[in-house]
Amino acid sequence: MNTLIKIILLGTLLAAVPARADTTVFAAASLKEALDQLVADFRQRAKGKVTVSYAASSALAQQIVKGAPVDLFLSADLDWMDYVEKKGLVRKGSRVNLLTNRLVLVAPKDTKASFTIGPKFPLASLIGDRRLAMADPDYVPAGKYGRAALEKLGVWQEVSGKIARGENVRAALAFVARGEAPFGIVYRTDVLAEPGVRIAGEFAQDLYPPIIYPAAIMATSRSAEAAALLAHLRSPTARVVWERHGFGAAER
């Protein structure tokens, strides 16, 4: 029997063994640094492997609905968790609201100007013929919140043609950090993660729907550790880490 066939057979065999201890987490891109740290702590006592995949919540929701084998989903808005839940993919009783966040206007680090953002904020003329970086305002949570804020300010019409859409909020953040876009709309927590940007203005919290990160175990999860990991993410120790990265607590 040649080696290739042996390898294929071995691979099939390995794939067929149920890996119940391993845990796969799908998480909103904005959670990266904080969640990496919390998962690193958890790994020390977890039995199996813990893998985290970061992307836009919309893209993750799409993959989950298409059958991705996920144990724990952390979305950056309620809509995409609702979407997954409506498809019957959330384990009953496991869904919680974990974190809150806020929206800011950022500019590259080496710029100076700061703005008070109010109605008719002249964002379009500030951008000029360049681009405003934000996550896709049609689907990605950070983009949807940003769009809601700009609509409420009455400037969406004039700004909508000047947007560089990032696949997720971190892609938008990178555009600004590299100086390709003079402004971007991201989460306040993202600013702590990227030394290349600074806050140029804050969006008042009544301009956009409350930013809430729900978490839930997926109905198809076979991981024995998923519940323990979620509990870990809700623990008082974890709260300290979340807060250090700028997130607020959604649970009282």
Add this chain to the structure above:
Amino acid sequence: MLSAAEIEIVLLSVKVAFWSVAASLPPAIAVAWWLARKHFPGKSLVDAVVHLPLVLPPVVVGYFLLLLLGTRGPIGALLEQIGIVVAFRWTGAAVACAVMGFPLMVRAIRLSIEAIDPKLDAAAETLGAGRAGVFFTITLPLALPGVLTGVLLSFARSLGEFGATITFVSNIPGETQTLPLAIYALTQNPGGDAAALRLCALSVILSLGALLASEVLVRRANQRVLGHDTVGRG
């Protein structure tokens, strides 16, 4: 039939592909001729560098382009001073496609030039044709099938380019969102399946059309050059 947005995506894709091919054709012919006809130290290295975009992950090419041609990049900053910005623009998408398609173009043209008997050049020169005259009246017309093949391969590559484009110029509807990027954006979002499939169908039609057109063009060029229509020459 097609929505306004779909028409915009197709037109943009064709525009980007057209300009990427138009801009890379002259240098590709020059490099192909150089590699086919000249022997110089370091030729294998030049050859390898020309082929690099073919073997590098496209995201690497896109990232290099962003670092070099971004508004803060060394070349991008210079270009910006004379008013040329390619970052986030469709022109940047064309640059990315041109770089990715360059090796395909050079390869096809070079093979075609190598197949031409150098004695023909020499004969033309003894008959009084200058260097440039030989190139434009002998070499280039005889290499036409290769040039056409190169143009088409590079055009097709441009229509399909994804990794370098999205890394370099992002995914901006109406500006840099070509067919593959639009399809990708739709597949990333719940409920986008039907629209994605429509664009996939468009993509198949466009690519198939380009291939068939190339077949016809190359056959005609061969007839003109060889007097018969066999493709590929000994």
